[in-house]
Amino acid sequence: MIPCLRNPHLGRHSASGLIRHGDARAWGQLNVQPFAFQHSLSSHPLLSIERLARLSERAFDRDHYKRYFTPCELRVPREQLKKQFRESIEQIGENGKWVALHYIDEMDPEYADLFDLLLADIEEIIEIPVRSQMTWGSLSVFMSAPGLAVPYHFDHETNFLMQISGEKDLHLYPREHGSLTAPEIEDFYRHNPVAGIYREELEQAATAFLLKPGIGVHHPPLAPHRIRNRDDVSVSLSVYFSMPEMEERGHVYQANYCMRKLGLRPRAPGESALADGMKIKFMRALSTSHPRTHDELLYSGVSRLAAPFKWAKQLRQRA
Numbered sequence: 001m002i003p004c005l006r007n008p009h010l011g012r013h014s015a016s017g018l019i020r021h022g023d024a025r026a027w028g029q030l031n032v033q034p035f036a037f038q039h040s041l042s043s044h045p046l047l048s049i050e051r052l053a054r055l056s057e058r059a060f061d062r063d064h065y066k067r068y069f070t071p072c073e074l075r076v077p078r079e080q081l082k083k084q085f086r087e088s089i090e091q092i093g094e095n096g097k098w099v100a101l102h103y104i105d106e107m108d109p110e111y112a113d114l115f116d117l118l119l120a121d122i123e124e125i126i127e128i129p130v131r132s133q134m135t136w137g138s139l140s141v142f143m144s145a146p147g148l149a150v151p152y153h154f155d156h157e158t159n160f161l162m163q164i165s166g167e168k169d170l171h172l173y174p175r176e177h178g179s180l181t182a183p184e185i186e187d188f189y190r191h192n193p194v195a196g197i198y199r200e201e202l203e204q205a206a207t208a209f210l211l212k213p214g215i216g217v218h219h220p221p222l223a224p225h226r227i228r229n230r231d232d233v234s235v236s237l238s239v240y241f242s243m244p245e246m247e248e249r250g251h252v253y254q255a256n257y258c259m260r261k262l263g264l265r266p267r268a269p270g271e272s273a274l275a276d277g278m279k280i281k282f283m284r285a286l287s288t289s290h291p292r293t294h295d296e297l298l299y300s301g302v303s304r305l306a307a308p309f310k311w312a313k314q315l316r317q318r319a
């Protein structure tokens with residue numbers, strides 16, 4: 001049984017049309033093919049640079065705030081760091097930076113309401129009760145200076161990336177063209193977020209989208225993508241969630257990572273229900289039984305399992 005980390009307060013709102021239904025055939029391809037859709041968040045007061053700069057101070061109420069800074073930056077007194085972080089958002093047009101705020105629905109109740117409203121819209125369109133079935137989900141916001149690029153990578157969750165201001169070019173690469181190999185996915189589930197390896201020949205299979213205010217693009221889980229900002233400051237909002245079967249598939253890839261390290265040739269997820277079931281059970285037994293974060297839910301088992309391989313590598317390097 002996969003533990004559940006979803007916020008118990010979700011489910012209070014009904015659909016409100018922030019995300020528009022549009023092309024029903026496209027939405028029928030959820031989690032399989034990328035597609036564009038329309039939304040009405042571009043002038044939402046919670047998503048202005050000023051409001052987001054204010055929100056950034058709430059990041060310091062949570063343990064995970066350290067992830068935003070280098071060890072060197074963390075030597076700065078906390079109140080000064082908070083001020084610098086806020087200013088890095090206020091001055092995003094001039095400082096050449098890329099700033100992300102993660103889990104904003106957990107930082108401020110107004111953003112929790114926005115997350116609930118967006119999930120209500122998605123539920124109404126796809127006719128799946130996401131809020132009562134998902135293991136976890138959240139909201140992130142990305143702010144970037146003109147011309148900045150996000151390198152080729154892929155993500156675990158079902159994702160909806162919505163452009164609030166500025167424009168950017170998004171390339172999504174379909175899995176059926178072999179854009180990802182099994183070892184790349186296994187490496188990703190070992191907790192390497194940049195495990196995807198870009199190859200020039202993939203470019204012809206890419207679907208290109210121009211993200212502009214009012215437009216969103218659905219990213220299927222594990223669909224590689226890269227993004228380049230155009231000439232203005234870009235603000236994008238990402239709403240994402242994962243279902244129990246996605247966590248289970250991740251566990252199968254994690255067991256396969258270790259089997260491949262031992263010189264075996266593991267079966268891909270879905271090839272054998274029996275083998276998959278054993279791998280999931282094994283990884284769950286190794287995982288923290290009461291995870292507090294999604295990282296702990298998905299990666300605590302593989303971190304324990306992969307530790308001997310890391311030690312062996314370190315010993316080899318020292319020798």
Ligand SMILES: [Fe+2]
Pocket residue numbers: 153154155225
């Ligand atoms: Fe991404």
